[in-house]
Each structure stands twice: as C-alpha cells, then as structure tokens.
Amino acid sequence: MKTEIFNAKTQKENGTQYAGRVIRSGGLVAFPTETVYGLGANGLDGEAVKRIFEAKGRPSDNPLILHVAKKSDVKELWNHVPDDAKRLMDAFWPGPLTLIFVKSDKVPDEVTAGLDTVAVRMPEHKTALALIRAAGVPIAAPSANISGRPSPTEAEHVIADMDGRIDVILDGGPCRVGVESTVLTLVGRPTILRPGGITREMLEQVIGPVEVSPAVLRPLKEGEVAESPGMKHRHYAPDCRVVVAEGSWRKAASIICREYEIAEAMGERCIVLGTEQTRSCYHGMNCDIIGDRETPSSLCAELFSALRRWSGKVDVIFAEAIPAKDQGLAYMNRLLRASGFTVLTD
Numbered sequence: 367m368k369t370e371i372f373n374a375k376t377q378k379e380n381g382t383q384y385a386g387r388v389i390r391s392g393g394l395v396a397f398p399t400e401t402v403y404g405l406g407a408n409g410l411d412g413e414a415v416k417r418i419f420e421a422k423g424r425p426s427d428n429p430l431i432l433h434v435a436k437k438s439d440v441k442e443l444w445n446h447v448p449d450d451a452k453r454l455m456d457a458f459w460p461g462p463l464t465l466i467f468v469k470s471d472k473v474p475d476e477v478t479a480g481l482d483t484v485a486v487r488m489p490e491h492k493t494a495l496a497l498i499r500a501a502g503v504p505i506a507a508p509s510a511n512i513s514g515r516p517s518p519t520e521a522e523h524v525i526a527d528m529d530g531r532i533d534v535i536l537d538g539g540p541c542r543v544g545v546e547s548t549v550l551t552l553v554g555r556p557t558i559l560r561p562g563g564i565t566r567e568m569l570e571q572v573i574g575p576v577e578v579s580p581a582v583l584r585p586l587k588e589g590e591v592a593e594s595p596g597m598k599h600r601h602y603a604p605d606c607r608v609v610v611a612e613g614s615w616r617k618a619a620s621i622i623c624r625e626y627e628i629a630e631a632m633g634e635r636c637i638v639l640g641t642e643q644t645r646s647c648y649h650g651m652n653c654d655i656i657g658d659r660e661t662p663s664s665l666c667a668e669l670f671s672a673l674r675r676w677s678g679k680v681d682v683i684f685a686e687a688i689p690a691k692d693q694g695l696a697y698m699n700r701l702l703r704a705s706g707f708t709v710l711t712d
C-alpha cells in the first residue's frame with residue numbers, strides 16, 4: 367500500500383478533505399493531536415476499526431478512544447452523560463482528557479474490545495478537529511506507533527512505523543504535550559487509569575476527590591485484574607535497555623554516573639537523558655538534556671522523542687526519576703513503563 371503524506375499547513379484544505387473521505391470509506395489516516403499522533407478510522411465502522419489493530423499489531427483486547435469535534439457528540443456515544451462529565455468537558459475540552467463512561471448501542475464492539483464502556487475525547491488541535499469534521503463521524507484512534515514502541519510525537523516517527531501500512535499521514539509538526547491524554551473513568555468513583563497533561567490536581571478542582579489507579583506507578587501483580595486493558599501490555603520500549611535512577615537530583619545523578627562508568631567499562635554504549643539541574647554532573651559523558659526537573663511538562667514533551675532518538679543507537683539509556691506529582695505523574699508513568707520498571711535507588 368502506498369501511504370500519501372500531506373503537510374497539514376501548506377496542504378491544509380486538500381489534505382484534511384481528502385483524509386476525511388479516506389476515513390469515511392473505511393481507510394486509515396494518521397493525524398496530529400496536541401498529545402501524540404493518532405491512527406484513525408471511522409469509529410462507527412467495526413471493519414475499519416479492525417484495520418487499526420492489524421496495522422499496529424495491537425492486542426485485540428485493548429480498547430480504543432473515540433475522538434469527537436464537539437462536546438454534544440458524546441450524547442450518541444454514551445448511554446447518558448453524567449454531571450461530572452459535563453463539568454469536566456466544560457473545563458478541559460478541547461484538551462488532553464479522555465473520559466470513560468457506559469457506551470451506547472451505536473458504538474461497535476471492535477472499538478471497546480467487548481467492554482460495555484467507551485473512552486471519548488475532544489482533541490485540541492486544529493488539524494485533528496478539521497479531520498473529524500471532514501470525516502463527519504467520530505474517529506477511533508490509538509497512538510500511531512507499532513504496538514509496544516514509544517508513541518509518535520512527530521510525523522517522522524509515524525513514517526518510521528507506518529509507511530506502507532496505512533493510507534494517509536497528515537504531517538502537523540511536533541505535538542505540544544508529548545504524552546498521551548489523561549484517561550479518567552467515571553464509572554464508579556472517578557479514577558485516573560492513565561495520567562497525562564490534565565493532572566489529578568486540576569481534575570479535583572472541578573469534581574472533588576479523584577483516585578489514581580495503583581497500577582499507574584507499578585507493574586500489575588500476579589493475578590491482578592487490570593482496570594484498563596492497556597496496563598497489561600509492554601509499552602514505550604525503545605530498542606535498548608532503559609534504567610531509571612531514583613532520589614533527589616543529586617542522588618539520581620550520582621547513581622547514573624556510577625552505573626554509566628560500569629556499563630561503559632563493559633563496552634556498552636550509553637546515553638544519559640539529563641535535565642537543566644543536572645547538566646554539569648554529566649561532564650564528559652554522552653548526555654541529552656531533555657528538559658527542566660521543575661517543569662515536568664518540558665520532560666513530557668521530549669521523552670518519547672528522546673527514546674526514539676537513541677533507540678538502537680545505544681545499549682542503555684539512563685534517566686532520572688522526578689517527583690510523581692502534577693505532570694510528573696505522567697512522566698514517571700511513561701518512563702517506568704519504558705524501562706520495564708528497572709529502577710535503581712542507591
């Protein structure tokens with residue numbers, strides 16, 4: 367299959383109109399959102415949705431998010447719209463917040479992997495919204511990577527994984543947030559299943575107490591049932607080891623310096639994902655400064671891109687843990703999963 371690539375800025379009208387028709391006729395389109403690139407299909411067409419799973423090599427038990435272009439679209443996708451959802455949509459949509467509630471009969475089982483709930487979000491990206499409007503249907507879309515790899519935050523990442531497997535790629539440049547949306551279920555007590563750009567602290571200001579699923583910062587235990595099927599699967603893995611160092615910035619940097627030296631002595635190629643605060647600690651070492659520890663959003667924006675940059679080029683990537691609060695929770699969730707929970711504490 368030949369994949370057509372459109373520049374979302376210079377070929378705006380043609381690109382989104384054409385891509386909208388491709389979606390309507392059952393094809394696959396990768397498109398930018400403010401979080402990561404999505405791989406979209408007609409969310410009301412089960413056969414089209416199946417193609418997403420094939421193109422990604424995604425386990426069929428992992429449900430997808432439906433993307434809408436206006437808030438009122440949720441009425442036809444959920445069996446009803448709870449008050450908490452109304453408040454959250456008013457506060458955070460369009461934006462990086464996905465809400466889960468009981469699905470309506472209109473939503474095909476292929477989208478929800480057989481669950482009776484469905485995840486919906488309204489992205490905050492002009493091209494994404496224009497595409498959904500052009501398609502005239504909700505767009506089912508996971509991240510546009512081969513399953514297991516880091517999510518794509520630039521069109522080049524999508525091309526690397528999906529060229530020849532899908533119909534169209536809309537190139538909208540780099541994604542602002544860089545990690546996927548916050549996933550919040552409103553079935554039972556509001557619970558974060560995946561942290562993201564909209565933080566627990568922000569949600570609690572609108573609807574009161576919000577729980578965080580314990581599996582956000584640790585692997586599932588033997589026999590534990592996943593609150594979200596996505597928790598079961600290996601995620602974000604580059605083609606090399608990832609090692610996380612915990613503690614204050616001083617502590618983390620000193621662990622990394624020690625382990626780097628050991629790995630290098632064994633002939634391993636190493637890179638450190640450093641921060642503004644620790645830049646001087648890694649003098650003379652291979653280091654890629656990815657952001658500022660005091661501004662976790664800066665680290666979120668760069669993480670997946672950095673993992674892809676070094677994937678296959680080094681044997682081991684060292685990275686610093688940061689406090690798991692505000693957007694630091696999303697950063698640590700992705701980093702720990704990328705490392706397969708390989709953490710050094712002293």
Ligand code: TXA
Nearest residue numbers: 401403404429430483484485508509546547594595596
């Ligand atoms: O920012 C994002 O959310 C991106 C962009 C493209 O919108 N999309 C994305 O989709 O990250 P995906 O498929 O990679 O992640 C969706 C997550 C998975 O962990 C999945 O298990 C969970 O949401 N999920 C979806 N529907 C669910 C449901 N009904 N119940 C529990 N978890 C659900």
Ligand code: MG
Nearest residue numbers: 508509517546
């Ligand atoms: Mg994904």
